[in-house]
Amino acid sequence: MSAFTVTGQRVWQYLAAGLKRITTDEQIDMNNKIWTKLMDDVLRIMSRFALAGLLAAALVAPANAGDSEKAKRIHDRLAGVPPTAIVLQEMEDALAGTNPECSNFTLSGIDNGAECAAYIAMKNKDFYNVTLKNFAATWTNRDQSVFVPLNDYIATVIGMVRDDEPFNELLSRDITYVGRPGVVSTAPSGSNNDHYQQLEDNNVNLRDELQFSLQSQVNNLPANATAGVLTSRAASESFFVAGTNRAMFRFTMLNHFCNDMEQLHDPALTPDRIRQDVSRSPGGDSRLFLNNCIGCHTGMDPMTQAFAYYNYDENTGALQYTDGVVQAKYFNNDLNFPQGYRTPDDHWDNYWRSGQNAYLGFDNALPGSGDGAKSLGAELGNSDAFAVCQVKKVFKAVCLRDPDIGDLVDAGDSNAVSRITNTFKTTGYRLKQVFADTAVHCMGQ
Numbered sequence: 001m002s003a004f005t006v007t008g009q010r011v012w013q014y015l016a017a018g019l020k021r022i023t024t025d026e027q028i029d030m031n032n033k034i035w036t037k038l039m040d041d042v043l044r045i046m047s048r049f050a051l052a053g054l055l056a057a058a059l060v061a062p063a064n065a066g067d068s069e070k071a072k073r074i075h076d077r078l079a080g081v082p083p084t085a086i087v088l089q090e091m092e093d094a095l096a097g098t099n100p101e102c103s104n105f106t107l108s109g110i111d112n113g114a115e116c117a118a119y120i121a122m123k124n125k126d127f128y129n130v131t132l133k134n135f136a137a138t139w140t141n142r143d144q145s146v147f148v149p150l151n152d153y154i155a156t157v158i159g160m161v162r163d164d165e166p167f168n169e170l171l172s173r174d175i176t177y178v179g180r181p182g183v184v185s186t187a188p189s190g191s192n193n194d195h196y197q198q199l200e201d202n203n204v205n206l207r208d209e210l211q212f213s214l215q216s217q218v219n220n221l222p223a224n225a226t227a228g229v230l231t232s233r234a235a236s237e238s239f240f241v242a243g244t245n246r247a248m249f250r251f252t253m254l255n256h257f258c259n260d261m262e263q264l265h266d267p268a269l270t271p272d273r274i275r276q277d278v279s280r281s282p283g284g285d286s287r288l289f290l291n292n293c294i295g296c297h298t299g300m301d302p303m304t305q306a307f308a309y310y311n312y313d314e315n316t317g318a319l320q321y322t323d324g325v326v327q328a329k330y331f332n333n334d335l336n337f338p339q340g341y342r343t344p345d346d347h348w349d350n351y352w353r354s355g356q357n358a359y360l361g362f363d364n365a366l367p368g369s370g371d372g373a374k375s376l377g378a379e380l381g382n383s384d385a386f387a388v389c390q391v392k393k394v395f396k397a398v399c400l401r402d403p404d405i406g407d408l409v410d411a412g413d414s415n416a417v418s419r420i421t422n423t424f425k426t427t428g429y430r431l432k433q434v435f436a437d438t439a440v441h442c443m444g445q
């Protein structure tokens with residue numbers, strides 16, 4: 001069996017297992033959120049139709065109506081705006097197989113002409129300033145709002161996509177993106193968002209003006225304490241603030257595994273690492289602990305231990321890292337159950353490698369345990385669940401709907417998600433490839 005087939009099977013198992021696990025009552029408390037999102041989508045789609053209608057009306061019968069329509073749709077889906085006449089011609093030439101520029105792109109061979117046309121569309125600045133900005137914005141705050149100013153987390157995603165940086169390193173690498181020196185007056189800082197706010201206010205072209213920087217230098221962290229966007233200033237402010245640092249774990253699941261904790265609930269594993277703040281008989285009923293609390297905390301608590309030395313300091317506005325010293329928040333309410341687990345260090349273990357969550361597809365080449373956020377980020381970033389989730393999110397952004405791998409299985413969508421995920425995993429985790437191949441999948445719809 002080739003490596004390709006093995007990955008394909010794992011991705012398929014992931015999708016099939018995910019399907020089985022989504023039941024209606026697990027979804028009930030999420031209905032409000034889903035409803036709001038649905039209305040957002042409806043409005044977005046309606047505004048796109050209005051735009052398409054105007055365009056169609058302005059159109060004089062083109063030489064190759066099919067290719068012209070496809071090119072326009074690909075461009076609109078990726079950049080959110082219609083192509084200029086010149087770009088439209090370049091894309092039509094790509095579709096016709098006569099554009100020499102296509103040899104510059106790494107194409108996956110399914111439909112090289114259309115894929116090349118997608119790469120041409122992604123050269124538009126709005127792919128970066130609008131599409132990617134909106135794509136990542138919701139991951140950076142608790143309300144999952146798209147209406148937030150540009151920040152270091154979003155800029156890192158935009159830069160990694162632009163530079164074809166391997167996206168599986170999103171949660172582990174010493175990486176950030178900043179505006180080129182002099183583009184705005186305020187330099188990037190680990191203790192405020194002014195630099196990014198200025199980039200946004202001045203409508204700076206992010207495609208041209210963002211540059212790579214070591215996050216450790218901007219955020220004043222030891223290099224080995226950086227963990228990609230997990231230790232970005234924006235994520236710290238949202239998810240390491242107060243609380244118990246479990247929020248960082250939960251939102252990483254939500255944003256990068258496309259699962260909330262309810263869906264990852266497994267009450268059958270050893271609860272030996274559940275912290276002292278979780279009561280073993282909430283409301284005087286130990287069955288509640290055994291059936292409910294355990295389900296999430298057994299797996300979550302030993303992984304959240306990786307963040308034991310981090311805290312967002314509201315006074316300085318910066319992420320604080322206390323090397324070797326466990327943050328006080330890990331001992332909140334330690335009298336709730338003193339015999340519970342008391343965090344001694346930042347050692348984490350992934351219990352979900354066995355049991356029902358094994359379908360998440362963690363990488364067998366990694367040990368499944370480690371010290372600190374960086375190795376946990378690598379554990380998560382190299383899983384099947386992470387890869388499939390990125391593809392599903394791109395699908396939604398480009399096709400304006402979720403892939404049909406739910407109740408009404410659409411073989412076309414399932415196959416596309418599986419194939420695009422395989423290419424993503426086996427050709428360097430380039431997210432642009434995912435955008436291109438997804439746009440091609442949806443261009444006829």
Ligand code: HEC
Pocket residue numbers: 243244245246247250261262265277278279282288289292293294295296297332
């Ligand atoms: C569906 C998953 C899930 C279940 C079930 C669950 N928890 Fe939690 N728990 C979480 C998450 C996620 C957090 C972190 C919330 C945050 O900070 O945003 C958390 C946080 C906590 C905290 C810390 C709250 C604080 O001060 O920030 C306590 C204590 C706790 N849970 C106890 C319990 C108890 C007791 C039960 C059973 C009655 C339970 N949990 C069931 C997911 C779960």
